[in-house]
Amino acid sequence: MGRYRKKRNIMSLDLTPLIDVVFLLLIFFMVSTTFNKYGKIDIDVPVSKVSEKTEDTKVEIVIDKNENYFILKDGKTFPINIDDLGEYLKDVKEVSITGDKNLKYQTVMDLITKVKQQGIENLGINFYE
Template sequence: MNLRPHRREPTDINLTPLIDVVFLLLIFFMVSTTFKDDARLRIQLPQANGEEVAAEEPMVIRLVIDAAGHYYVDGQALVDPEPKTLAQAFRGALGERKSLPVLIQADARTPHQAVMTAMDVASDLGLNRIAFAATRPNEQRP
């Protein structure tokens, strides 16, 4: 009979799951906590009684093409739909500036060739920022 006491091995406590849970709780509380903005400076700005400055309208060349293919540059009708006439109108709208964006508002029934001609003329003059205006279906007028 073996009456010697059994040797007990020291038991180690595995702390890895505990550390994982603590970090998860820390992350949870950091994410769910709302912080006050105490760090911001609280100042009262002085009031001004000066004149209001009107914001300038963004400079753009507005080209409207109707269903018949007639061009209107910034509200002015062109005498004919020739590319030369359109180029002169673009140059007049540019003035001293080198480049402006061109906004093309074409009727849904406008011939594609009229739009392509306008794009070609604008591109030849170095007006490469071309945008197209459209309306949403519920905004169309009868």
């Protein structure tokens, strides 16, 4: 009587999907990489001896839930009155308004009006909880 041998199932790993992913990644990085076509040119960049003092021309105005106004300028926080806003906004080019999410719409609009009356056109608005 003949003996029948059981065939062993040899597990093999299909590498086709892995190779596809590697090629897709390769294509992605080749397309998304920017190449500097001036990289081989040796340039000495001139240095200016005159330094220009740049002033921080951005101010943040914060309104809390009790409609108290604060101004953040030069890394310092000052409580302010909305009627005295003009003296804090001298030489300011950009204002960011941050307010509590439960503020009345009219409160924010009054502040925006006061800021616009000072001639400031760059205005950002944020709300927090």
